[in-house]
Amino acid sequence: MKLSFIGAGNLAWHLAMAFENAAHLIREVYSRDEKNARDLISMLYDAQLQPDLNFAESESELFVLAIPDDAMEEVAAQLVLPENALVVHTSGSKSLEKLRRLMDIYSDVPVRTGVFYPLQTFSKGTRVLNFEEIPLCIEASDPESEAQLVALGQELSKIVYLVNSHERMVLHLAAVVACNFTNYLFGVAKDLVDSENLEFDLLKPLIEETVQKALDARHPALVQTGPARRGDLNTLSLHMDYLASxxxxLNLYRTLSDGIRQRS
Incomplete structure (x- = not known):
């Protein structure tokens, strides 16, 4: 299949290469930051820089919107696609209906719409992730497009699900809690040890064991440990005294500790 990418950020960097590794051809890459587009093109087989959002003469069959959620309408208003092209967004929180409405409003020709959402965290320039183990959440506006996206997803991943927009939003919320919030807490932990000239490396075995236990458990709450889980009020008080400044x-510590105690 021939594809074009609109957007050249973190997700596009990984997804475009995954498509090419599955023997699909990326024809064009557009980004409002031309350097990002050129950097991505340099990693691909024969992709060309697309100077604007007019793809009317493109030979691509699938157009992938790998863009920030708040840029979707701005892009849709300028996007020109071939008739009956399939355009998909990769958002966890934006509904399929949102994309369909935008295409109805702005496209001069009929196009098909869908969602191709990889449930993973991506950073540009890091190792290329193994897409076989990344869940792909698929949704489409018609059965033909759905079948096409499912088949395409199965070429990349062993984990392909049909997920509607509401279910995808809940998955995205859970992903924010499990990934973004957790990573934020890792950063807080590093700041704490750095403030006392201690090594963050001392915490890494603990972090690895904690994550592995949560993954192995029937429910992560079953392997919860720590002073809040034990009801150790003296230790909780000691920690909160340290955080008083x-x-x-302090508010974060108290909120999380209260949540653990109420669940215990």
Whole structure:
């Protein structure tokens, strides 16, 4: 299949190469940041820089919107596609209906719409991820497009699900909690040890064991440990006294500890 990418950020960097590794051809890459587009093109077989959002003469069959959620309408308003092209967004939170409505409003020709959402965290320039183990959430506006996207997804991943827009939003929310919030807490932990000239490496075995236990458990709450889980009020008080000069961290510590205690 021939594809074009609109957007050349973190997700596009990985997804475009995954498509090419599955023997699909990326024909064009557009980004409002031309350097990002050129950097991605340099990693691909024969992709060309697309100077604007007019793809009317493109030979691509699938157009992938790998763009920030808040840019979707701005892009849709300028996007020109071939008739009956299939355009998909890769958002966890935007509904399929949102994309369909935008295409109805702005496209001068009929196009098909869908969602191709990889449930993973991506950073440009890191190792190329193994897409076989990345869940792909598929949704489409018609059965033909759905079948096409499912077949395409199965060429990349062993984990392909039909997921509607509401279910995808809930998955995205859970992913934010499990990934973004957790990573934020890792950063807080590093700041704490750095403030006392301690090594963050001392925490890494603990972090690895904690994550692995949560993955192995029937429910992560079953392997919860720590002073809040034990009801150790003396230790909780000691920690909160230490954080008294940092009210934002004190509030965070208290909120999370209260949540653990209420669940225990």
């Amino acid at each position: 940092r009210p934002e961290l």
